[in-house]
Amino acid sequence: MPLDCGIWLEGIAGSGKTTAAVRRVLHLLASGVPAESILIFVPQRSLAQPYILALRGLTSHRGGQVSVHTIGSLSLQLVETFWFLIAGDAGFKHPQDLPNFLSLELAQYFMTRAIEPLVEERDYFSSVRIDRPRLYSQIVDNMNKAALVGFPISEIGTRLKSALASGVEQAHIYDDAQTCAMAFRKYCLEHNLLDFSLQLEVFREHVWAAPQAQRYLRGRYRHLIVDGVEEDNLASHELINSLLESCQSALIVCDRDAGFRRFLGADPDSAQRLRERCEVRATFEDSFVMGAEVSALGAALAAQLGAADTAESAADPRRALITEAHRYHPEMVDWVATQVEALVHEREAPPNEIVILAPFLSDALRFGLVDGLERRGIPLRTHRPSRALRDEPAARTLLTLARLAHPHWRLPPTDFDVAFALMAAIDGLDLVRAKLLTEMLYRRERLLPFAEVHATAMQERITFDLGERYDRLANWLNRYIDGGRTDAIDIFFRRIFGGLLSRAGFGFHGNIDAGNISMNLVDSAREFRWSLDFMSRYDAQIDLGLDYVRMVDRGVIANSYLRDWIADVEEGVLIAPAYTFLLNNRPVDYQFWLNIGGEGWSRRLYQPLTHPYVLSRGWPPGALWSEDDEQAMNRLTLGRLLLALTRRCRKAVYLGYNELSESGYEPRGLLLETIQSLLRRLAREEQHV
Amino acid sequence: MSLSDDFAFTQGSLGDYADCARRFELRFIKRLRYPALEVQDALQFETRTRQGARFHKMVQQHLLGVPAEALAESLADDEELARWWANYRARGLTDLPAQRLSEITLQTHLAGRRLVAKYDLLALAPGGAAVIVDWKTGARVPSQSSLRGRMQTIVYRYVLAQAGAHLYADERIPPERIRMDYVYVASDGERLSFAYSAAQMRQDEALLAEMIAAIDQADQFALTNELRRCRFCSYRSLCDRGGAGRLEDFDIDEYEDEEEETFALDFDQIAEIEF
Secondary structure (H helix, E strand, C coil): CCCCCEEEEEECCCCCHHHHHHHHHHHHHHCCCCHHHEEEECCCHHHHHHHHHHHHCCCCCCECCCEEECHHHHHHHHHHHCHHHHCCCCCCCCCCCCCEECCHHHHHHHHHHHHHHHHHHHCCCCCCCCCHHHHHHHHHHHHHHHHHHCCCHHHHHHHHHHHHCCCHHHHHHHHHHHHHHHHHHHHHHHHCEECHHHHHHHHHHHHCCCHHHHHHHHHHCCEEEECCHHHCCHHHHHHHHHHHHHCCEEEEEEECCCCHHHHHCCCHHHHHHHHCCCCEEEEECCCCCCCHHHHHHHHHHHHHCCCCCCCCCCCCHHHHEEEEEECCHHHHHHHHHHHHHHHHHHCCCCHHHEEEEECCCCHHHHHHHHHHHHHCCCCEEECCCCCCHHHCHHHHHHHHHHHHHCHHHCCCCCHHHHHHHHHHHECCCCHHHHHHHHHHHEECCEECCHHHCCCHHHHHHHCHHHHHHHHHHHHHHHHHHHCCCCCCHHHHHHHHHHHHHCCCCECCCCCHHHHHHHHHHHHHHHHHHHHHHHHCCCCCCCCHHHHHHHHHHCCCCCCCCCCCCCCCCCCCEEEEEHHHHHHHCCCEEEEEECCCCCHHHCCCCCCCCCCCCCCCCCCCCCCCCCHHHHHHHHHHHHHHHHHHHHCCEEEEEEEEEECCCCCCCCCCCHHHHHHHHHHHHHHHHHHHC | CCCCCCCEECHHHHHHHHHCHHHHHHHHHCCCCCCCCCECCHHHHHHHHHHHHHHHHHHHHHHCCCCHHHHHHCCCCCHHHHHHHHHHHHHHCCCCCCEEEEEEEEEEEECCEEEEEEEEEEEECCCCCEEEEEEECCCCCCCHHHHHCCHHHHHHHHHHHHHCHHHCCCCCCCHHHEEEEEEEHHHCCEEEEEECCHHHHHHHHHHHHHHHHHHHHCCCCCCCCCHHHHCCCCCCCCCCCCCCECHHHCCHHHCCCCCCCCCCCCHHHHHHHHC
16 A cells, blocks of 8 residues: 555454554554654554554564554643643633643542532432432533534533423433533633543644644654544544645544444544545455354344345354353353353363453353353453442452541441451451451451450460451551551552551562552542642642542542553453443454343433433434434444444354343343344244245 | 563663562563552652653653743742753753754664663754753762663663664764763753763673573572662562662652553543443
C-alpha cells in the first residue's frame, strides 16, 4: 500500500485488517519514517494492544517512539500542556492555577459534593429507585455524551424530554438532571476541575484553535493509523478529519457491522464520512478466523434478528453449537466446567483459546466458574472491570485498620470487619480464632493486648505465637492513636503496609496480590487527596481521610478496579462480560455463552436519566422514542453482538442454558428465543428436504 | 520466571540492577508493586517530587510555545519553584543549539534487547553539537566523578549516539559531538557537562551489554550486601531490611519514575464500567 496517501480499509472482524495495519506501522519504520511522526489512534486502549506488542518486539529498531492515543489521552495531554494559553477564555475562574483532571470516580465524588445539597434541598429524583452514585454517574454520562457528540450540555434535558417524557413526573426528572449537570459544570469552572466532558469541550473549542497546539500536533504527526474507527465518536472523527489535512499518509481501519460502543457515543455513520477523505479504499471480505459452521451460525442468528441479510450457506450452523439443558443454574455452571475440562485435557485445547461469556458477571457466577475450573486444574483469568476495589480482601483490611487507627472519625468497624482484618493481617490466623480474638479484645473501638485473654486454655487455643503477632498489630495501632498522628490516608496505608503488614509473620508478606491491591488503594486515596488538597485553596478544609472512607462506603470511590485492565496476554480460560471480550478484539477457538435465557443479552441497563440513542448525533430533534424503537434496537443490538462474537470464534459455541435462572425465575430472553426459533426453522427445512 | 521477551532496559532498571539484583527481580520480573514508604517524611518527599515533575512540565510547555510569563504567573504560591524557574530562564538554555526537542524518547538495541532513554531536552545542530540536557531539582550537586559513573550518563549518551540519526539530518551522530549537561536549577542553574567519545562509547557498550547478558542469564538475583542501599527501597520489609530512611539523606534526583509508554488517565475506560 502506498505511503503517501489516505487509505480506508474496511472488512469484517477476523479478516486481517489489524494485522495489515500493524504491518504498515512496521513498514513505515523500516522505510525510514521517524517513529515520533506516527500516531496510532484507537477508541479504547485495549485495541492498541496488537500494535504495542509488535512495537515492543522490535529489537532492531533504532530511533524514536510511536505514539498511541485515544481521544481521552490526547485531549488530556494537550489541555494540560496548553492550559495557560486557554484557561481564561474557557471560563475557568482561576486561570493562573493548575487544572485538576478528574478520573471517573473523582468526577462522581465532586458531582456528589456539588449537587447533593441541591438534590436534598429540592428533593430531586425522589421517585427514582436507584442509589445516588448510579444516578450521579448517569448525569456524568449525559455530559460526556454531549461533549462527544458536540451539543451543549444545556440541551440535555430538552433532548431527553422531547423524545422520552411521557408524563409530568418523567419530565421533572429530566429537568432535575439538567439542573444538576449545569450546577456541576459551574462548580467545575469555579474550582479548576475538569471532568471528561469539560476536558473534551475545552480541547475541541479552545486548545484545537490555538496555533501553538495546531503547530505541535500537525508538525509532529505526519502518519496516522486509526483502528476501530467505527467504535469512536464524533469528536474523534473530527480530529482525525482535521489531521488528514496535514498528514502525509493515513490508514483508517473500519470493522463492518460493529459500533458496539454506541452507548458511549460510538458513531459508525460519522466514521463513514472519513471514507470519502481517503484516496484509496480497500475491502477485506474473507474471514481467517471462523470455520464454515460458525460463520453460518453467526449469519443465521444475525439474519433472524434483522441485523444482516439472510445468507445462504452449505454449512449447517447446528454443527457449531453444543448445548445441554439444565434445570438449575449451578448444574449449568458445573456442565460448563466439565466441558472446558474435556476441551483442555482430552482435546488438548489451549486454555487461552477458550472464553466464557455472559452479559454480566455476577459474584455468584464468577465464584461458581472459578471454583469449578480451579477444582479441575484449569488455569483461568477473570475480567470483570467493575469489580469493586473496596471488596478485595487486602483493601478491606486496610480500610478497617484505618478506621481503628482514627477513632475521632467515629466510624468504628463492625466486629465482623475487625475479625476479617485480623485474619487477613496475621499470617496463619483463621477466621474462627480471629472471631474469638475480636470477641474478647475489641473493646471501646480499640484492640486490647493479648494478655487480656485470661483463660490459659483460650490463650493456648489461639497460640502464643499468633498472640504475639496480634500484639504487634494492636501495639502499632495504639501507638499511632496515642501519638496523635494523623497521616494522610494514603500515607497511613503505606506506613502500616511497610511497617507491619508486609513483614514476616503478617498476611501481606510476599503476597503479590495483596501488594498490588494495596498499591491500587494507595493510588486511589492519593488521587483523592491531591484533588482535595488542590481544592483547599478555594473551599474550607475537610478531613480527607474521613471523607475518603465515607465515600468508599457509599460506593462512590474505589468502586471500580481498573488499573490492571491492560494486563499482558496471560494464559488461561478467560471469564468475562461479552462486550469486554469483544472490545479486546482477540479471536478464540471456543466460546461459552452463559445464561442464554437472560434478558441481559439484549436489554439495555435501566438508566432513567440517560439514553444512548436519543443523545446520539443521529437522533432527529423532536422525534419520540417508542416501545417499538426499543424492541427494534434490542433486536438489532443483539444481532450485531452475535455476529461480532461468532466472527471472533474459530470452532464452536457452547450454550449454557438453565430452566431456572440464578434468582429462580424461568428465563425467556431474546437470545434464547432466537436460538430456539433458528433450531426449529432448521429442523423444518431438514424435514422438507 | 524470567524477564519478558519484550522488556526494554532503561537507565532506571539498570540502575536498580546495579544497586540490588533482587530489587530488579522484584520490580521488573515479578512485577511486584509494593507501596511501602521510601522515606519517613513521606509528605515532604512527595512535595519535592511533585515540584520536580511540575518544573519539568513547565519547561516542556515553554518549549512548545507557552509564554514564560504566563507560566511564571502560576508560581505565586511556590517560592522555591519560582526560584528554579528564574534560574532556568537565566541560564537553562544558554549556549544550546537551536533545534530543541523536549520530552523525547529514543530506543536502540543491544544484546538482543531494547534499550530506551527518555530525555528532558535534546538540543541539536545537524553537523554540529548534540546536547542532552537533564534538569535536576535536588538541592545537592554531586561530584563530577559520581555523575560520570551514573547509569543515566552512560545510557543517555550511548542511546543518542546509536538512535539519534533521524534527528541529525539522517546521519549517525559522531560521539565526539555529543555532550550531556546536568543543570541544577535549585543551585543557581549550575551545569555539569560530560563530553563523549568513540572510545567511551565502546566502553559503555561493553558494560551495558555485559549487564544485560548477565540479567538474561541469571537464574538467581542476589540481595545486595550493602545495607545502605536498602534504606530507600520500598521492598525492604519483604527482605527484612529495616525501616524507611530519612529525607535529608536521600538524593531526590536519583528517584526516577520512568514509564516506557505512558497513557495517563484513560477516560475511555468508562466503557467497561457499563457492562
